[in-house]
Amino acid sequence: MITRLIVFGGTGDLAGRYLLPGLAALFGAGHLDARFEVVCADRTGRSQEEFREWVVAQLDRHAADLPSVARKAVAAATRYQRADIRNPDDVAAAIRGDGPIAVYLALPPAVFPAAVTTLHEVGLPTGSRIVLEKPFGEDLDSAENLNRLLADLVPERAVFRVDHFLAMTTVQNLLGSRLANRVLESIWNSAHISKVEIVWDETLTLEGRAGYYDHVGALEDMVQNHLLQLLCLIAMEPPITLSERDLRDRKVDVLRSVRPLTDADLPGRTRRGRYLAGRIGDREVPSYVDEQGVDPHRRTETFAEIELALDSWRWSGTTFVLRSGKALGADRKEVAVHFRPVPHMPFGHEGTAEPNVLRFGLDPESLSLELTSVGSTVGTLVPLTLTAQVQPPELPAYGRLLLDVFNGDPALSIRGDEAEQAWRVVSPIQSAWSRDLVPLDEYSAGSQGPADADHGR
Ligand code: NDP
Secondary structure, three states, rough: OOOOOEEEOOOOOOOOOOOHHEEEEHHOOOOOOOOEEEEEEEEOOOHHHHHHHHHHHHHHHHOOOOOOHHHHHHHHHHHEEEEEEEOOOHHHHHHHHOOOOOOEEEEOOOHHHHHHHHHHHOOOOOOEEEEOOOOOOHHHHHHHHHHHHHHHOOOOOOEEEEOOHHHHHHHHHHHHHHOHHHHHHHOOOOEEEEEEEEEEEEOOOOOOHHHHHHHHHHHHHHHHHHHHHHHHHHHHOOOOOHHHHHHHHHHHHHHHHEEOOOOOOOHHHHEEEEOOOOOOOOOOOHHHHHHHOOOHHHHOOOOEEEOOOOOOOOOOOOOOEEEEEEOOOOOOEEEEEEOOOOOOOOOHHHHHOOOOOOEEOOOOOEEEEEEEEEEOOOEEEEEEEEEEEOOOOOHHHHHHHHHHHHHOOOOOEEEEHHHHHHHHHHHHHHHHHHOOOOOOEEEOOOOOOOOOOOOOO
């Protein structure tokens, strides 16, 4: 197990909000001990004291539910180092020490190519691993370029392209439900399933993140990575094992089976939107373009919906809708599997049955199955929902993925060819949207999104 982590960008939002709490969870659960060292680097040059205060404040804010002994262990294990990732001398000083290390690039994505180039110049100890945050590239060409740079640095097995959704318990549960039960797999195909919705609708707005979000938008921020990963887990053939090779081979098959969207398809199969001022609960929300740091000329979408078809024996005839939007009226974060209606209804005209829906709640984590039952009045049918709460996880998603990095198990990270295949799906959409082949709709904050979006439940 690797016992030294160097986080470049170790004082940013991601580090404070997710990485330090993830480490605290690992200390709390006994996966890490006092030998473990963390170096957090940035360009500012702060004192160890200032840095320690920042670490404690972040843990108090984002890991308050963890025992104070776990938070203290992180504070004791962590030190600050001033280093510009573009400067080889700085980087050499930051990584100096014995044995293999895990290097985490918690940096603005535009810096990734320069970061990998510098690490190559400096050289990493044998057995080291590198972790890259999303988004991996900004289109197919840049992802291919980054993959080439990484291939010169370390073996593919040592590259961890993070998608923290894959480490969420409820996402793992997509696999558990499908593969550890007999009842689902035999009906898991287009003969029985008409539509799958993979939805991350949120009431959250920009929350001060224009510097990042205004350059990517909903398609790159959510659909290209998290939602396509969920599609892979829903649609893949059962892997032989859950090892990195079997799992990732089957996921790549799904991405390769996605029918490419042509310019002619795109207006009917994709929607994009941007929110206007509105009210969400008791909050007044300004228009996206009036948020601080937003450049209206970029025409960044805050809502993206795409409808995909898979060219495969199992899925030909099923529609997959992937959608994510900000500033919507309600949070809806789920995978909803819609089954086809029953082939024959023996109840006569009194009986109407809604088709069954299996819902995997992503946040909050839950599982529910919508069935139809007979009602109390003779001849009537009523809806019946079976709901289960999923067991709370031992580790938060970032705790799990850090543990996998330290243990050298890349199964839940994205392989290089997988990242490129995901861009192959998204690139035609990016291109058509940039040419305005699909209008940028507007929707009021607090609404359901653009009027013609798919709100099928
Ligand atoms: P921030 O802007 O909050 O932090 C960026 C960090 O990188 C800062 O510590 C900054 O410090 C440092 N940095 C920037 N340039 C350099 C450089 N040349 N050398 C060394 N350090 C540098 O960004 P986030 O933490 O929000 O995001 C980091 C990454 O994580 C991004 O790729 C983002 O897409 C991804 N991510 C973020 C999520 C989040 O919720 N925040 C969620 C999922 C992914 P300084 O400028 O002082 O050097």
